[in-house]
Amino acid sequence: xxxxxxxxxxxxxxxxxxxxxxxxxxxxxxxxxxxxxxxxxxxxxxxxxxxxxxxxxxxxxxxxxxxxxxxxxxxxxxxxxxxxxxxxxxxxxxxxxxxxxxxxxxxxxxxxxxxxxxxxxxxxxxxxxxxxxxxxxxxxxxxxxxxxxxxxxxxxxxxxxxxxxxxxxxxxxxxxxxxxxxxxxxxxxxxxxxxxxxxxxxxxxxxxxxxxxxxxxxxxxxxxxxxxxxxxxxxxxxxxxxxxxxxxxxxxxxxxxxxxxxxxxxxxxxxxxxxxxxxxxxxxxxxxxxxxxxxxxxxxxxxxxxxxxxxxxxxxxxxxxxxxxxxxxxxxxxxxxxxxxxxxxxxxxxxxxxxxxxxxxxxxxxxxxxxxxxxxxxxxxxxxxxxxxxxxxxxxxxxxxxxxxxxxxxxxxxxxxxxxxxxxxxxxxxxxxxxxxx
Ligand code: HSE
Numbered sequence: 252x253x254x255x256x257x258x259x260x261x262x263x264x265x266x267x268x269x270x271x272x273x274x275x276x277x278x279x280x281x282x283x284x285x286x287x288x289x290x291x292x293x294x295x296x297x298x299x300x301x302x303x304x305x306x307x308x309x310x311x312x313x314x315x316x317x318x319x320x321x322x323x324x325x326x327x328x329x330x331x332x333x334x335x336x337x338x339x340x341x342x343x344x345x346x347x348x349x350x351x352x353x354x355x356x357x358x359x360x361x362x363x364x365x366x367x368x369x370x371x372x373x374x375x376x377x378x379x380x381x382x383x384x385x386x387x388x389x390x391x392x393x394x395x396x397x398x399x400x401x402x403x404x405x406x407x408x409x410x411x412x413x414x415x416x417x418x419x420x421x422x423x424x425x426x427x428x429x430x431x432x433x434x435x436x437x438x439x440x441x442x443x444x445x446x447x448x449x450x451x452x453x454x455x456x457x458x459x460x461x462x463x464x465x466x467x468x469x470x471x472x473x474x475x476x477x478x479x480x481x482x483x484x485x486x487x488x489x490x491x492x493x494x495x496x497x498x499x500x501x502x503x504x505x506x507x508x509x510x511x512x513x514x515x516x517x518x519x520x521x522x523x524x525x526x527x528x529x530x531x532x533x534x535x536x537x538x539x540x541x542x543x544x545x546x547x548x549x550x551x552x553x554x555x556x557x558x559x560x561x562x563x564x565x566x567x568x569x570x571x572x573x574x575x576x577x578x579x580x581x582x583x584x585x586x587x588x589x590x591x592x593x594x595x596x597x598x599x600x601x602x603x604x605x606x607x608x609x610x611x612x613x614x615x616x617x618x619x620x621x622x623x624x625x626x627x628x629x630x631x632x633x634x635x636x637x638x639x640x641x642x643x644x645x646x647x648x649x650x651x652x653x654x655x656x657x658x659x660x661x662x663x664x665x666x667x668x669x670x671x672x673x674x675x676x677x678x679x680x681x682x683x684x685x686x687x688x689x
Contacts, residue, residue, distance in 0.1 A: 252285065252286040254286055255572070256292075256325050257288060257290055257292075257327075258324035259304075259318075260318060260327065260330060260331050260340060261315075261330040262330075268554030269328060269330065270293070271555070271558065272555065273565075276562075280562065284570060285570060286569065291309065292309065292310045292321055292324055294315035295311060295313055315331070316340065320343070326351070326568050327341070327350070329341055329352070329354075329355055330353070333355070333442070334361060337355050338362050345369045348374075350375045350377070350572075351366075352378045352564040354560070354561055356452065357455050358382075360459060361455075363583075364469050371582070379459070380561070380563060380564045384409050384533040384547070384549070384551045385549070385556050387533055387550075387551065387560075388547075392537075393405075394581075400539035402465065402537060402538070402540075403538040404502065404511075404538045405464055405504075405537050406501070406525065406684065406686055407456070407460065407501045407533070407536070408498055408500065408533055408534050410533075412431070412439045412447035412531070412552070413447055414499065414532065415439065416431060416434065417487070418529040419433075420487055421491070421497075427480070438553065448478050448479055450479075450514040450515070453476075453501045454514045457474055457513075457514055458471045461474075461503040462583050464505075464584075466591055467510060468583075469583075475514070477515035479499050486608060486679060489636060491521070493606075493634060493650070493652060495519060495520055495521055496519060496526040497517070497518055498516070498525070498528075499514070499516055499517070500515070500517040500519070501514045508596055508600060509594040509596035509600075511595075511596045515682055517684050518606050523536075524536075528548060532548065533548070534547065536686065598658045599659040600659070602655045602656065602657050604633070604682070604684070604685070605652070605680055606683055607678055608648060609649050609679070610648055611646060611647060612672075612675070616673075617673045625653070628656075628660045628663055628664040630653050632651055632652070633653060633654050635649065635650070637649050638650075653683075
């Protein structure tokens with residue numbers, strides 16, 4: 252059978268890895284795909300990177316549109332990243348009747364609804380396994396492996412850079428910015444690293460997970476997003492004393508009132524397997540009604556691991572070239588006419604437990620004042636830790652864990668507590684998830 256021709260857009264970390272994997276494992280890949288896969292075209296930003304592709308049969312150009320428009324190319328592999336020109340190129344590829352493989356989470360999160368509708372109309376596949384959790388085949392696991400289940404919730408460590416930073420802060424007491432610099436050097440961080448530390452990258456990925464889990468449109472703008480830049484050494488240490496680890500978690504859950512989609516630092520019990528996912532590694536924990544909990548762990552970034560997912564998609568698309576259009580796996584797991592408009596729950600209506608850290612004057616009656624406010628708001632305190640005041644300072648830190656309450660109740664309580672004369676500075680609030688059945 253004639254080889255399948257692919258055109259790679261972008262030969263950066265993931266693009267060069269993809270070309271390398273296709274070459275290195277060419278025989279095994281052909282045995283699996285049913286035919287050979289050749290990189291017929293590759294587009295680079297500036298010419299000179301030819302050696303990265305490692306095949307003399309590849310036409311290298313700095314004109315990405317020419318690759319998308321080439322009649323020789325069957326599958327366009329978009330590995331440029333970012334929204335533009337990736338969006339325009341992918342839409343043009345679909346318009347040209349080409350299948351697309353992409354690792355671009357921002358593209359799918361922001362334009363996925365439009366892209367999949369166009370692909371459906373043209374009868375082409377857009378595959379995006381590498382967009383979430385790098386090399387971990389989590390899209391396939393949820394979309395196909397768990398298709399007999401109702402998904403209850405998903406909790407994921409889906410940004411390697413953030414996880415690397417939190418791990419190094421905890422284990423080595425290193426500085427936030429110093430660790431970030433190392434993640435950038437290792438090629439894990441986004442071009443704009445605020446995407447990692449402020450949670451935008453994780454929010455892109457979470458909204459994709461949410462769509463394929465619950466059969467809802469992609470709604471990136473509705474993901475509540477909070478980064479890790481305000482997490483201090485003290486929080487990491489107090490969490491640990493209370494038996495928790497702080498992880499930057501993407502969390503999505505189906506409730507009777509709507510779907511939660513949120514990304515924020517979260518205390519999780521240290522005895523949970525996912526709490527022990529350290530460094531740049533990613534993990535996704537899925538609670539499904541029939542299977543119960545299952546955990547997917549692996550490298551969420553880097554050249555070869557991400558290329559592993561990209562090439563798996565290329566193989567899948569190659570196999571699907573001969574399948575009947577109506578029998579392909581739907582892009583968002585559910586048949587397009589079954590995507591529903593279940594509302595996304597506003598944060599005020601989200602229920603979680605909380606970790607609070609506040610600085611108070613060390614004098615009688617302070618705890619009573621705080622407890623009174625909590626009691627009035629019907630917030631139950633589960634644990635309290637008070638640190639000894641340091642010599643020469645009359646204030647002490649109080650750390651509290653609460654039971655599950657609505658975010659609105661907690662916001663109201665915090666706004667009253669902060670007004671107390673005996674409380675100084677900000678109140679640190681971090682959400683807590685016990686990752687049990689709710
Ligand atoms: N910047 C991302 C991360 C790369 O750190 O996980 C993979 O999406």
